[in-house]
Amino acid sequence: MKNIWIIARKELAAYFHSPIAYIVLAMFTVLFGFIFYSNLRDFMMEQFLAAQYAQMYGQLTPLNVNESVIRSLVYAIAVICLFLMPMITMRLFAEEKKTGTIELLMTSPLTDLEIILGKFLGAFLLYASLLVLSLLYILILFLYGNPDGKALIAAYLGLVLLGSCYLSLGLMLSTLTRNQVIAGSLGFGLFFMLYLIGWASSYSTGQLGQLANYISFTTHIDNFSKGVIDLRDTVYYLSVIGLSLFLTARSVESVRWRA
Amino acid sequence: MIEVQGLTKRYGRTVAVQDVSFSVKKGEILGFLGPNGAGKTTTMRVLTGFLPPTLGKVTVAGYDVMQEPLEVKRRIGYLPETPPLYPDMRVMEMLAFAGRLKGVSGNQLKQRIAEVSEKTALSDVPRKLIGHLSKGYRQRVGLAAALIHNPEVLVLDEPTAGLDPKQIIETRKLITSLAGEHTIILSTHILPEAANTCGRVMIINAGKVVAEDTPENLTARLQGYETMNLVVEGPEAEVRERLSRVTGVSRVSPSQAGNGRVAFAVQTVKGQDVRKELARAVVESGWGLLELRPVGLSLEEIFLKLTTTESADDNAGENSKETAAS
Ligand SMILES: Nc1ncnc2c1ncn2[C@@H]1O[C@H](COP(=O)(O)OP(=O)(O)OP(=O)(O)O)[C@@H](O)[C@H]1O
Ligand SMILES: [Mg+2]
Numbered sequence: 131m132k133n134i135w136i137i138a139r140k141e142l143a144a145y146f147h148s149p150i151a152y153i154v155l156a157m158f159t160v161l162f163g164f165i166f167y168s169n170l171r172d173f174m175m176e177q178f179l180a181a182q183y184a185q186m187y188g189q190l191t192p193l194n195v196n197e198s199v200i201r202s203l204v205y206a207i208a209v210i211c212l213f214l215m216p217m218i219t220m221r222l223f224a225e226e227k228k229t230g231t232i233e234l235l236m237t238s239p240l241t242d243l244e245i246i247l248g249k250f251l252g253a254f255l256l257y258a259s260l261l262v263l264s265l266l267y268i269l270i271l272f273l274y275g276n277p278d279g280k281a282l283i284a285a286y287l288g289l290v291l292l293g294s295c296y297l298s299l300g301l302m303l304s305t306l307t308r309n310q311v312i313a314g315s316l317g318f319g320l321f322f323m324l325y326l327i328g329w330a331s332s333y334s335t336g337q338l339g340q341l342a343n344y345i346s347f348t349t350h351i352d353n354f355s356k357g358v359i360d361l362r363d364t365v366y367y368l369s370v371i372g373l374s375l376f377l378t379a380r381s382v383e384s385v386r387w388r389a
Numbered sequence: 390m391i392e393v394q395g396l397t398k399r400y401g402r403t404v405a406v407q408d409v410s411f412s413v414k415k416g417e418i419l420g421f422l423g424p425n426g427a428g429k430t431t432t433m434r435v436l437t438g439f440l441p442p443t444l445g446k447v448t449v450a451g452y453d454v455m456q457e458p459l460e461v462k463r464r465i466g467y468l469p470e471t472p473p474l475y476p477d478m479r480v481m482e483m484l485a486f487a488g489r490l491k492g493v494s495g496n497q498l499k500q501r502i503a504e505v506s507e508k509t510a511l512s513d514v515p516r517k518l519i520g521h522l523s524k525g526y527r528q529r530v531g532l533a534a535a536l537i538h539n540p541e542v543l544v545l546d547e548p549t550a551g552l553d554p555k556q557i558i559e560t561r562k563l564i565t566s567l568a569g570e571h572t573i574i575l576s577t578h579i580l581p582e583a584a585n586t587c588g589r590v591m592i593i594n595a596g597k598v599v600a601e602d603t604p605e606n607l608t609a610r611l612q613g614y615e616t617m618n619l620v621v622e623g624p625e626a627e628v629r630e631r632l633s634r635v636t637g638v639s640r641v642s643p644s645q646a647g648n649g650r651v652a653f654a655v656q657t658v659k660g661q662d663v664r665k666e667l668a669r670a671v672v673e674s675g676w677g678l679l680e681l682r683p684v685g686l687s688l689e690e691i692f693l694k695l696t697t698t699e700s701a702d703d704n705a706g707e708n709s710k711e712t713a714a715s
Contacts, residue, residue: 133490136486136490144475144477147478148477229475230469230471230473231473233434233473234469234473234534236438236439237437237462237467237469238462238487238490238491239492241459
């Protein structure tokens with residue numbers, strides 16, 4: 131446990147010693163801010179119309195902040211992560227392989243698993259800081275409406291799981307090469323493809339469509355975004371994370387054998 | 390302290406190390422010598438648990454590298470060929486990180502950092518970014534990081550590569566001062582370094598051990614001949630023929646020729662001074678003797694002789710490895 135933290139701390143420091151952390155944070159702030167703003171504007175517009183409607187017909191239908199705003203914001207984060215997450219994970223192993231520092235880690239009294247989990251945790255903490263940033267925006271919602279706190283927790287739990295899937299898969303890809311750009315591109319390509327599969331399959335029925343729908347990461351965020359913690363989605367995400375970390379461990383082991 | 394038995398390491402079809410066995414006693418300094426690609430780094434990587442051996446058994450301080458890697462790693466300080474350093478870290482941060490990885494923490498860590506940076510002359514650059522350091526300083530940080538947990542065993546891959554002459558001397562002194570308490574294996578291309586610092590030298594070529602002994606014994610054993618440099622004004626073929634007839638001369642090889650002059654390297658049997666005979670032979674034949682100079686055989690030349698003749702016997706370097714692998 132102590133060793134995992136030593137590695138995680140070093141990774142986190144490395145993000146902030148290099149421009150990566152700042153680029154990721156800035157891009158997230160801008161993109162999320164823009165989406166947040168346009169969503170909020172649409173929402174206000176609806177609310178305005180609803181108020182007029184109420185005046186005309188004498189009945190007020192309460193608008194649901196969770197349904198209309200939070201849900202689309204969760205999707206926004208999921209999409210932004212498609213290309214931000216590879217930027218976070220691409221260096222994790224590729225850089226160590228390139229500079230030879232992997233030799234220090236692997237000749238220190240740590241297990242491979244501790245190294246892998248440490249790196250995962252370091253990347254996760256950077257991702258968590260993105261989520262915290264997005265929460266600051268969402269605080270604004272509390273000024274305008276009364277978002278359901280429980281639903282918000284479910285939504286963020288979903289994002290934590292989804293993000294961890296991206297991170298663990300990106301971590302695995304980073305072990306395959308000593309070139310960060312390759313690791314990053316592979317990650318982005320894979321994540322984007324998984325996203326497209328899910329998007330396309332939402333229009334198709336049939337078995338293949340269902341399978342595609344099941345495989346895609348983003349389709350499983352749907353229930354969470356509505357404030358529902360579905361066991362099946364949770365199990366799906368946890369299995370993807372577990373499998374990716376397992377494959378990472380195998381890959382690191384084979385790095386040793388081939389090196 | 391270190392036991393290696395029948396170590397073989399293959400990379401795919403290339404055999405990097407073949408059936409190497411040796412042992413190092415506590416407090417000893419063993420030097421690895423060998424040309425590029427001999428398998429020094431590979432052997433060290435297996436010792437430190439970075440690479441698993443293809444065949445063979447390696448134990449350090451009684452622990453098998455494959456069975457109990459963590460116990461072995463706790464006891465080894467390793468300086469790889471390229472010092473494994475993070476360019477974004479400052480020198481102190483790097484040493485602290487290396488220390489924590491090795492299980493040193495708190496006050497003890499602070500104290501160790503101060504000690505090793507003193508020993509490796511890093512005290513003047515504690516806050517410099519490693520990416521901004523010169524090669525020699527990076528090498529020193531690498532060495533400091535290897536020493537940070539005061540390990541029983543030190544494995545140093547070319548510890549003085551890239552250092553300035555003053556620092557080379559300092560580092561050698563440091564290494565010799567560490568012996569006794571620590572067991573050290575180092576590799577080097579600089580033979581005087583091996584001769585001065587190591588209690589025992591192992592010459593490796595093409596993955597095999599070609600010689601292993603104390604530097605003194607190696608020199609004595611291998612200095613079976615002496616070499617003379619000779620520059621003569623005369624026809625090359627005839628001069629060569631005449632010189633090789635002088636008693637005590639074992640080999641004559643022309644090294645250079647130009648405007649009527651020929652330079653020869655004449656190998657003679659040890660203990661026989663043939664300078665007079667050589668001079669007489671040249672003068673009596675009516676050629677001009679321009680230079681006659683004995684060349685001492687340094688460990689460098691012994692090394693060259695050993696490694697080049699060995700590989701010639703084996704059908705030369707990389708080639709032999711391919712055939713061995715198939
Ligand atoms: N990762 C690798 N994959 C394939 N072959 C390798 C690998 N690393 C080393 N080799 C081969 O193994 C052999 C021994 O290499 P090694 O690095 O151990 O030599 P060395 O004695 O350390 O040489 P140098 O003096 O140049 O440092 C070489 O023929 C080399 O080409
Ligand atoms: Mg080497």
